Amino acid sequence: MYRDTPDPWHLAERFYERRKYDLTVASLPLPRYRRAFEPACSVGELTVRLAERCEELVACDRVESAVATARERTAHLPHVDVRRLALPEEWPDGSFDLVVLSELLYYFDAPGLHEVLTRTAAALEPGGTLVTVHWNHPVPDHRGTGSTLAGTVASVPGLTPVADHREADFVLQVYARTGPDGSPAPSPAAREGLV
Template sequence: MTTPTSYFEHLYARDADPWSFATRWYDARKHALTVDSLPRRHYRSGFEPGCSTGRLTARLAARCDRLLSVDAIPSAVATAAGHLAAHPHVTVRTARMPTDWPDETFDLIVLSELGYYFDDHDLRTLLDRTVAALEPGGDLIAVHWRHPVDEHARPGDEVHERLGAQPGLARQARHEEADFLLEVFTRTPPEPRSVAQTEGLA
């Protein structure tokens, strides 16, 4: 089953930063690697579902002309909005995925620590809507924890297996560690080009 919203509500009720994003080096490093893995220097419009307290959002804000970040938990949205108050081009709002998927397109979508909370039906819907909302040539970056968690519907590696089999996506990069898996995909067609090819170096 998809992890119920009440699980997250209880987490945030006990602690405004339940995963210690503000203090943990593991997450600061992972967030930096996530943003550094983006193939383009800048994006017109980004979407980050499951933004939590907005720590990754703040890094993404510097790479996007416009960024929409959402989370299902209002208290998390309030915390994220506070962190992003100095960035008027960032919109943070409450939305539950995949039901409340926005009716617009993006050239960047970020799925960070999100996919393993969904059952088969909801994950399929999430991935289908991700591809449909990603503009041709747009980038999708996905990063997921690899260790077992009781509240996860599936391992992080399985989420990436599903992404790799999703029509309309071509894998551009893969970073694998014992703790997490990070991959970058590009929406096809057109055929994806590497950073060096884009800059005329190859």
């Protein structure tokens, strides 16, 4: 798809995409993150928005031309590292306090999906945030929709639901990694002593 155009989904042009990205970033329960991971970053539209909230951001895609475009878009952001990685086989080292799985999970068969979600949970620090957002209409190349993936992600041990935003076109969910004692992360209001 990237052979004919650098942005096959017109991510920078569509109001739908811009709004979805803005909602994704607005759903983050913390004002700042130490180290984030965004696989399947495509051309870097969401990456640029996430970078505003992160001290360090590792973004990746499996398509080299998409990686090149994302690197170009984030060249002015020294704390963003865009890599060519193919998940789930290739995974960055270290842990993260934010992982964003956007428009990705429905490309995996059941074993691949299980591996990606297992690696995500293992790499997510206690109290860390997982955001998933996926198109909610059937597509021949997709092995599910936002609604069908929601139940799969919810079944991952160690994740507590924080937010669930559903529209006709996409499902956006936020999870917190439970602490070592099994306790959920405090809500934004609780963090500020409001409850």
